[in-house]
Amino acid sequence: MDARIIPSEAFGIVIGDAHIIRNAGGSAKEGLRSILVSQQLLGTQEIVIIKHTGCGMLTFTNEEAHAVVSKKLGPTAAAEIATLDFLPISDPEQAVRDDIEFLQKQSAIPKDIHISGWVYEVETGRVRHIE
Ligand SMILES: [Zn+2]
Known part of the structure; x- marks a missing residue:
């Protein structure tokens, strides 16, 4: 989701190469519906999980996100999303490993x-393969 990353430029992807499923934190859990559509209905054969350094999802906990929503939008909105997991992460590399395990x-x-799985370094434009 990060506005600093343009996949076609960062990864050399051209039109027709790949389905790009983007969301906050690059979450496979949140992206599962789209991943299944991509694979089962549209025939893709590979999944590449890419998270990045400097991710906003590293900067808050679930509790803090819920507190912000409650403060900004009030108790009705807070109640509606009370069970929502914002899927924050504490380490991009571990989050990549967790998503790979989730998908497997x-x-x-x-x-x-x-x-x-990969981590894109926004500072350098390089990607690191995560084992
Ligand atoms: Zn991010």
Whole structure:
């Protein structure tokens, strides 16, 4: 979701190469619906998880996010999203590993689908492969 990252420029992707599923924190959990549509209905064969340094999702906890919503939008809005997990992260590399594990546990993701994880360094424009 980060506005500093333009996938076509950062990763050399051109029109027709890939489905880009973006969300706050690059969450596979949040993206699962789109991942399944991409694979099962549209035939993609690989999943590449990319998170990045300097991510806003590193800067708050679930409790802090809920407190901000409550303060800004009031108790009705706060109650409506009381069980929402904002999916904050504390370490991009570990979050990539967690998402890979999450996807590997999904019966809806076939075992022959290649999944890789990367961290994009906004400071340098380089990507690190996460084992
Ligand atoms: Zn981010």
